[in-house]
Amino acid sequence: MPLIDLGDSIPPNTAHAVSVSLPTWKSNVGYEEGEKWVVDTMITGYPRFFIHKSIQAFCADIVAKYGHPGQQAMLFPTRRTAERCLDFIREKAPKPAQADLSVLHLVLDSSKKTPDSLHLVSPTISAVLFLGDAYPFAKQYWQHSGDGVSSRRAEFCHGLFRDDILVPERRSPSSPHLAQQKLRRGPKRYQRGSSIDGINGSDGNQDTSSLDPAKSESADSFESLRFLEERFGRNLDMSLVNNAKSAIRRRIAGVLTTDLDLSSKSLPTMESNARGLTNFREDDIYLVPCGMNAIFTTHQALLKTREPRKSINFGFPYVDTLKILQKFGPGAIFYGHGSSADLDDLESRLKNGERYLALFCEFPGNPLLTCPDLERIRKLADAYDFVVVVDETIGTFVNVNVLPFADVVVSSLTKIFSGDCNVMGGSIVLNSSGKFYQTIKSAMGDVFEDNYWAEDVIFMERNSRDFKSRIDRVNANAEIICEVLNAHPLVNKVYYPKYNDTRPNYEACRLPSGGYGGLLSCTLKTKAQAIAFYDALETAKGPSLGTNFTLTSPYVILAHYQELDWAASFGVDPNLLRISVGLEDDLRTVFGKALKAAEACESSG
Incomplete structure (x- = not known):
């Protein structure tokens, strides 16, 4: 991939990109320290950390029309998700920051005639309104829970709002009926020369959310329900969204590995013995707006299944998993090494009468790629009555089958399942043979809301069609990069399931045709070498x-900048580089060149 300028989206010219370019080590540090030379260049960012500009624009218009002076807004898809944010602010924020809190729920104006297809997607928005002192707490909830609106939902609903079609729920309708829209080949934003996600190809930095509302094409919002995917060479009616969701769920189940015609009136019957289980049904798979929301929703459901108890975070986690367990409910105990000794300590606690709600772990972990002993964890869970939740995002069900050892398997579909880095998504899979299945299933009925926005579903279904073949390719490429790194004297250590001490735990779950995944990390001898290597590396960086x-990213800098010593205490080097491997043909050469740059730098430590 060509060098991407600082602050540009990854991929370039992509309106709903999931990553942002931080091409030098210094720019990563500058981002973490909030330096203007970095932050002011960013047109986007990772969606749970950087609130997309289309969402920001919608927030500003809501506050201008319905808010009070000094208020800000945070947007959620439903009243229920917004109320959770409100409760979080009231629980965590100091009293002065709780002033002037409210929720504004926006719905379709029932007095206006709108296409039937519009109602298929339930274009609602709930805005949490607050004063500036409450913003850090609202942002924490947004980041940890994954409940916030997607940028596509915000963009679409903003058009309805500007046309006074999306209105406060209790508002008395007063506007005249809209004339029916005359359908044409597609909305203007899909007719003009554009990139794959709708940004004008002549100016990748154009912020369409800042256009004059009077000149906007919000009337085309209706038509974009039917004309979404001209980049794929055909239109796709949004009435097919339910079939698209079904296709995604069947891919997750492992029973759909070929292309599928979504226009079919009925999909092929899903076999019930998928993923090594019996009685496995499609409705045991839940789709949510992002991977972290899968963890958050699962935790919320578990808190309803029994007396609330602390949970266990086993192994060094992705940052927000631990935050969810600590900030929502009774808290958590943390075993950051995820070792046999940690399991010994847990078993001792259990034998002494301590009881827990659930154990959350990743398989493999991020960023050290170590794997917990799921067989032993399952035995402890059965003996001492706690739920096992496994995040398989990095392992993927093509490489490993962790479901027989878990009660719930969660995953971020945003990652390799999609691959295109232009849409978010997550999944929750219940083990239909697990001892807690019925109680979790019942709790999910109370907790789960289908908030996965229709346009995001369409992108995810299309992106995931070649998921399995892409996994096979990145498995092979990852091993090539490991070979290059392991052979070089400046590389201190390579972290990869195939080479870690916990490989036997991985092998216990690896499928016969499975590889070792597309994620690896490494450390170099000195910080100066790590910086030179990163800066010279000719990959996307973000x-x-x-x-x-x-x-590629200096992962610990991005994820744990305010707690580097804490991370180091669990063996996570502050200068570690994490490499997410792609489909390119020339990676051996690319990494060889970067290592040459590391050789040339001054080893200043």
Whole structure:
């Protein structure tokens, strides 16, 4: 991939990109320290950390029309998700920051005639309104929960709002009926020369959300329900969204590995013995707006299944998993090494009468790619009555089958399942043979809301059609990069399931045709060498993972900048580089060149 300028989207010219370019070590540090030379260049960012500009624009218009002076807004898809944010602010924020809090729920104006297809997607928005002192707490909820609106939902609903079609729920309708829209070949934003996600190809930095509302094409919002995907060479009616969701769920189940005609009136019957289980049904798979929301929703459901108890975070986690367990509910105990000794300590606690709600772990972990002993964890869970939740995002169900050891398996579909880095998504899979299945299933009925926005579903279904073949390719490419790194004297250590001490735990779950995944990390002898290597590396460089192109980051700087010593205490080097491996053909050469740059630098430590 060509060098991408600082602050540009990854992929370039992509309106709903999931990553942003931070091409030098210094720019990563500058981002974490909020330096203007970095932050002011950013046209986007990872969606749970950087609120998309289309969402910001919608927030500003809501506050201008319905808010009070000094208020800000945070947008959620439903009243229920917004109320959770409100409750979080009231629980965590100091009293002065709780002043002037409210929720504004926007719905379709029932007095106006709108196409039937509009109602298929339930274009609602709930805005949490607050004063500036409450913003950090609202942002925490947004980041940790994954409940916030997607940028596509915000963009679409903003058009309805500007046309006074999306209105406060209790508002008395007063506007005249809209004339029916005359359908044409597609909305203007899909007719003009554009990139794959709708940004004008002549100016990749154009912020369409800042256009004059009077000149906007919001009337085309209706038509974009039917004309979404001209980049794929055909239109796709949004009435097919349910079939698209079904196709995604069947891919997750492992029973759909070929292309599928979504226009079919009925999909092929899903076999019930998928993923090594019996009685496995499609409705045991839940789709949510992002991977972290899968963890958050699962935790919320588990808190309803029994007396609330602390959970266990086993192994060094992705940052927000631990935050969810600590900030929502009774808290958590943390085993950051995820070792046999940690399991010994947990078993001792259990034998002494301590009881827990659930154990959350990743398989493999991020960024050290170590694997917990799921067989032993399952035995402890059965003996001492706690739920096992496994995040398989990095392992993927093509390489490993962790479901027989878990009660719930969660995953971020944003990553390699999509691959295109232009849409978010997550999944929750219940083990239909698990001892807690019925109680979790019942709790999910109370907790789960289908908030996955229709346009995001369409992108995810299309992106995931070649998921399995892409996994096979990145498995092979990852091993090539490991070979290059392991052979070089400046590389201190390579972290990869195939080479870690916990490989036997991985092998216990690896499928016969499975590889070792597309994520690896490494450390070099000195910080100066790590910086030189990163700066010279000719890959995309930014947050996220699981992209079809290789994506590199100084992960610990981005994820744990305010707690580097804490991370180091669990063996996570502050100068570690994480490499998400893509589909390219020349990666051996690319990494060889970067290592040459490391050789040439001054080893200043």
